[in-house]
Amino acid sequence: MSDYRRFYIPGGTYFFTLVAYHRRTIFSDDRRVELLRQAFREVKSTRPFDVTAAVVLPDHLHCLWRLPEGDADFSTRWQMVKADFSRHVPAKIRKNGAKTVWQPRFFDHYIRDEDDLHKHLDYIHYNPVKHGLAASPGDWPHSSFKRFVAQGHYPSNWGDVAPPDVEDMEHE
Secondary structure, three states, X not given: OOOOOOOOOOOOEEEEEEEEHHHOOOOOOHHHHHXXXXXXXXXXXXXXXXXXXXXEXXXXXXXXXXXXXXXXXHHHHHHHHHHHHHHOOOOOEOOOOOEOOEOXXXXXXXXXXXXXXXXXXHHHHHHHHHOOOOOOHHHOOOEOHHHXXXXXXXXXXXXXXXXXXXXXXXXX
């Protein structure tokens, strides 16, 4: 049994990785990505949080969330997002009643400071290039990268060369 412990910090900013069950390509079309966005909107309407950055790849996603002050419950929010999305996706049912859409757990990382934040933003935005899905971050349609370029956080050609701060990061 794993000894993994989550850090629940009220008002915290967190990096997350969620992976599809057996790495199935559940986000292989725009309609499924829209279903995920709808699940986020649905959960945010009852359990607010800010999505700072995100990238959705065919078989997994990465994102940064900021939770409201006094609230640290990201696990319930993810459970709700996963359940809402899963209702709309055909999949086999396991013996425990769960659909085979998502891997049962997810990875989380509490963002400690500005350097940690920027490193994880770079990781998110470079991920489609890392996986060979795009030649540059701006070519991937399901990413917050273009919004960050428009806000002046990245030049439009950022990521044409691998950023050095993400070389040793593994969050898959």
